[in-house]
Amino acid sequence: MKQIFYVLLFLAIPSIYAQNTLQGNVVDKNTNEPLIFANIYMTQLEKGATTDDHGKYILSNIPNGTYNIVVSILGYETYSRNLSFPSTNQFNIKLIPSAIEMEEIIISTPFHKLQSENVMKVERETIATLQTKGAMTLADGMTSIAGVESVTTGVSIGKPVIRGLSSNRVLVYAQGVRLENQQFGEEHGLGLSDSGIESIEVIKGPASLLYGSDALGGVLYLNPERFAQANSNQADASYNYFSNTKGFNTNAGYKASGDHFKFLFRGSIAEHADYNTANYRVTNTRFREQDLKAGLGYQTTNFKTELRYNVNNSKLGIPETIGEQSTDKTPLLPFQEVTNHVLSSKSTVFFNNSSLDVNLGLLYNDRKEFEEPHPQDEDEDHADDDHEDLENEFLNADHLEAALHMKLKTINYDVKYNLPTLGRFETIVGVQGMSQSNTNYAEEQLIPDATTNDFGVLATSHIHFDDADIQIGARYDHRSIDVVSGLNKNFSSFNGAVGIKTNLVQKVTIRLNLASGYRAPNLAELTSDGTHEGTNRYEVGNDQLKNEQNFQADLALEYKNEHIEIFANAFYNKVNNYIFLSSNGEFMEETPVYDYLQADANLYGGELGLHFHPHPLDWLHIESSFETVTGEQDNDSYLPLIPANSLSNTLRVEFNSKHIQKFYGFVRLKTTFKQAHVGDFETPTNGYNLLGAGLGGTVKLFKKDLDIKISGSNLTDKKYINHLSRLKPEGIFNMGRNINVGVTYTL
Structure with missing residues (x-):
């Protein structure tokens, strides 16, 4: 516990290093026209910006080091590159038009790269996309991801299955931590809502x-x-x-x-x-x-x-x-x-x-x-009535x-x-x-x-x-x-x-x-x-x-x-x-x-x-x-x-x-x-x-x-x-x- 305390204390004291600024513009590679509302995102820093009416952007308070920058906008190939600071302060970007969907950074793998750059194959889908298909629950929605199914009890309880393996053989991470909720039981669901979740990433195979x-x-x-x-x-x-x-x-x-x-x-x-x-x-x-x-x-x-x-x-x-x-x-x-x-x-x-x-x-x-109440009344003539009364009382009383x-x-x-x-x-x-x-x-x-x-x-x-x-x-x-x-x-x-x-x-x-x-x-x-x-x-x-x-x-x-x-x-x-x-x-x-x-x-x-x-x-x-x-x-x-x-x-x-x-x-x-x-x-x-x-x-x-x-x-x-x-x-x-x-x- 002492070591953990020292780590937390250390993290609470920000180090003082040089601050850097990155600015530039984003244009269409074929026409050189400025691209408005392009997203610029630095993965490790979780820092982003959006281009203005002239295609310009600015990011400030960047520490010294090498960081990945990702630029994306609908209708263009996603751009990814590592930039080193303080050697870089101006960076202009030309995007290639494409009908292929935008790529996103994969968070579940250790180096946080685009899927096209990843050594591991990871499936990624946004919750918004799953909801367009009429998904009623999170477990229901994830079954439309390739290689993922669900063991279900009705529509409310679902357990993910990845390439035939499920229950404790599949680990779920939420908010960056492993989810523990008695997942050994066949009738135990995820216990999570898709509300407030942006996307799902699936690593298929031993991780x-x-x-x-x-x-x-x-x-x-x-x-x-x-x-x-x-x-x-x-x-x-x-x-x-x-x-x-x-x-x-x-x-x-x-x-x-x-x-x-x-x-x-x-x-x-x-x-x-x-x-x-x-x-x-x-x-x-x-x-x-x-x-x-x-x-x-x-x-x-x-x-x-x-x-x-x-x-x-x-x-x-x-x-x-x-x-x-x-x-x-x-x-x-x-x-x-x-x-x-x-x-x-x-x-x-x-x-x-x-x-x-x-x-x-x-x-x-x-x-x-x-479970169903089990009345022990010896008078069998009243057993059914007692059972019904107990059940009604049970459903209307939280203290039982x-x-x-x-x-x-x-x-x-x-x-x-x-x-x-x-x-x-x-x-x-x-x-x-x-x-x-x-x-x-x-x-x-x-x-x-x-x-x-x-x-x-x-x-x-x-x-x-x-x-x-x-x-x-x-x-x-x-x-x-x-x-x-x-x-x-x-x-x-x-x-x-x-x-x-x-x-x-x-x-x-x-x-x-x-x-x-x-x-x-x-x-x-x-x-x-x-x-x-x-x-x-x-x-x-x-x-x-x-x-x-x-x-x-x-x-x-x-x-x-x-x-x-x-x-x-x-x-x-x-x-x-x-x-x-x-x-x-x-x-x-x-x-x-x-x-x-x-x-x-x-x-x-x-x-x-x-x-x-x-x-x-x-x-x-x-x-x-x-x-x-x-x-x-x-x-x-x-x-x-x-x-x-x-x-x-x-x-x-x-x-x-x-x-x-x-x-x-x-x-x-x-x-x-x-x-x-x-x-x-x-x-x-x-x-x-x-x-x-x-x-x-x-x-x-x-x-x-x-x-x-x-x-x-x-x-x-x-x-x-x-x-x-x-x-x-x-x-x-x-x-x-x-x-x-x-x-x-x-x-």
Whole structure:
């Protein structure tokens, strides 16, 4: 603790170095016409500016060192370059016209580069884009990202699946810190709202080098909305209506920045009734979510820091069978009430040609589950009446106790030192760690009281050559788990990664990445001994489980010119000691008993895609993508919860007119093929086609921007079941036709 205190004290005292200014102009390379409202952004400093009516910009208070500058504007290729200070104070930029979408900086990888410059292939999508497709929740929206699916319980609960791996094998980062919210449970969702999140980045494959245990299958990195630019402010409010659930979500936010201080806050509410299929409403899929985000930042020439806080409260119905048919939005029994608190601090001190990053997180997950009351009245004639009275009392009284109540408290830290650039080498060294305690407050226990401590040390370098870029790294981790009952377990692992990016021929880029990853067994796998509600299983833990250890090879090819983009990604993932549940043939109180076992497994597949925007019809976009993954044990039996192969085809138009800016329209057909490669306790799932469409744009209202969007999903009201739906064993359909209408007004 003493060392952490000294670090924090050190960060609170800004160093005094020279201040630099950068200015210049941005023009069209072909015409030399000035470009108005071009964005200039310095990644490491999180400092930006916008060109004026003459295409000029100015950035001040820049410390000595080398920093990346990114220039972007719609209709032009994104420009990226490293500039050194104090040797640079004037820099003029010429942008090349292009119909290709603007690139953004990738934050989830250590060197914060554009995707075209990255050695690792990372998928990135903005929340605004996902919402144009009618996404009802964050988990719902991310399924439109290539290689990402979701294990769902209705529409309110979704767990991300990356190339066939999910739960504790996929790590989620929010506000720059790892999210810890009892993600071991199949019916435990993200506990996050998409309100106040700017974009999602997806690392597909082992990312243990960057993030440690639980990043064996990949990482979802959620970027929070940026603060306002210096000496500016902005307010906005939005409302979305969803026809299928008779539901809505609404949010409002305000942010302002001065020369040094900046702040923001955003609040949102969402309410939905049971979702509808072509035949019935699915009882108790209703939910209510409230979310509040706030941030405070401070920045001087050589020091920046920000503090963010997010509290999310959700009441989520847990569906079991088809019963009551209504549009009531109050959850029935059983239901969950989950409150997530995330407090994060992110600070950077800039030295001459180097910097120190310190990220700290404090997370508090309060999970309650309420079940049907069980009256013990001996008079059976009044049992039903008592049951109904107790249920009504339960739903209207907040003071009654939950059947299950767990509190998970987590402190984590991430300290990285960016060494001075040495020739062709950019190098980062760092330490990461976590201290976590789980405590039960109710009679029912899924996992016992326990503490978990992680510590890891890493080093990684990006090496620039004339014709290639190479990234290498290594890491050591240790995890200790101490259970109140006396069980003490320790897990350690050494992992590494190497990757190369180069051009095979002109406009053809190849990326080859080789990486290992690991995951320590979680508390449920080690210590379970009871019925897991909602799964109809009596689960027995295994305290002899070993680390899951994997090795993945990932090959990515990309061809890009002015009018066409083609990509092909392939991967092979070897997982040793893969942990899974298996029935032992016994029953406990009429419930089948399942044991946690281990076996070696293999996953393989990839993604193919095409994006065509023909000249001179640059406003027309034709997009197609195919995804496939297969998961097998070494005994040739298939792994459970593997997504079916799918094909998506989209026709999209984009243009500006005199009255409507950023107009778009699209028609999308997603084909999901039959999943016949199923686990021992699964059944095959038929294929289906889902049709979607939407349009939107920006108009002026009182001289301010009003964004309007209309979208429809499953327009043919298809009756279908997704293979990753937890309601599939009951034969319950997924959601039917849904129309989404949304407006956002920016002040």
